[in-house]
Amino acid sequence: TRSEDGVCACSSCAPRGSGCSSSPDPVAVVAERFWLVRKKDFKNVQACYSSAHSEWTMPDFGMELHGAGTIVDFFAHLMNVIPDFEMSVHGIKRDGPCSVNADVTMTGTQTQPLLPIFIMGKRIRWSCTIRFDFDCEGKIERHSTSFILDPASCLDVKANLAGLSQCSFVLAFTPSGSRLLQLAMDVNGISDDALAMLIDQLRGHVWEVAASPHGNYVLQLFIARMPPHRFRFIIDELVG
Numbered sequence: 001t002r003s004e005d006g007v008c009a010c011s012s013c014a015p016r017g018s019g020c021s022s023s024p025d026p027v028a029v030v031a032e033r034f035w036l037v038r039k040k041d042f043k044n045v046q047a048c049y050s051s052a053h054s055e056w057t058m059p060d061f062g063m064e065l066h067g068a069g070t071i072v073d074f075f076a077h078l079m080n081v082i083p084d085f086e087m088s089v090h091g092i093k094r095d096g097p098c099s100v101n102a103d104v105t106m107t108g109t110q111t112q113p114l115l116p117i118f119i120m121g122k123r124i125r126w127s128c129t130i131r132f133d134f135d136c137e138g139k140i141e142r143h144s145t146s147f148i149l150d151p152a153s154c155l156d157v158k159a160n161l162a163g164l165s166q167c168s169f170v171l172a173f174t175p176s177g178s179r180l181l182q183l184a185m186d187v188n189g190i191s192d193d194a195l196a197m198l199i200d201q202l203r204g205h206v207w208e209v210a211a212s213p214h215g216n217y218v219l220q221l222f223i224a225r226m227p228p229h230r231f232r233f234i235i236d237e238l239v240g
Contacts, residue, residue: 023138178214
């Protein structure tokens, strides 16, 4: 368990005041987990997790999975629907006594609907930051995957923008998802058509998005970036 400041506070660690120092090195555990995922050794991937309390979140989408078995089943399904899935690890760094951050890229071609940020039938690459938090036995208690739009690492930035457009309604209502959409609007050379496609899912929901503490920034930036005839629908919905 953890205190409000995120430091491990379970009975076996708290008296020492030094986090999870007696547990396996979290960086080594994360590195092994990535290696096991590449091998599709899901039985041993599951062993890396705290079975009772493990959680995986994708805060961009407000998505949560609970339980080691559920998380590993999702990984296995992911590899089936993205058969050419590749994950490259660019760095693993400890962040406090019981947490690790990893910078990765995910590449592949989605053949069945699963991750909306991956468009169907097109090989695409996303940069991600993954945070792992550990319990006091050295097991992964929770991990969180956040996507990053890095045009320099994309295979085709237009495909990444198309992926965002498929889930912009969900993204607009989360803090990190809203930021992701705003970063997309600032991509160098993005066309008006691509910008319009990016928030097409918000049509018919302008009042709801405008009332969101996160979505309203998406609408504001869209208005700032586009000529008046392109954002007329926003005005029409607000006054109509």
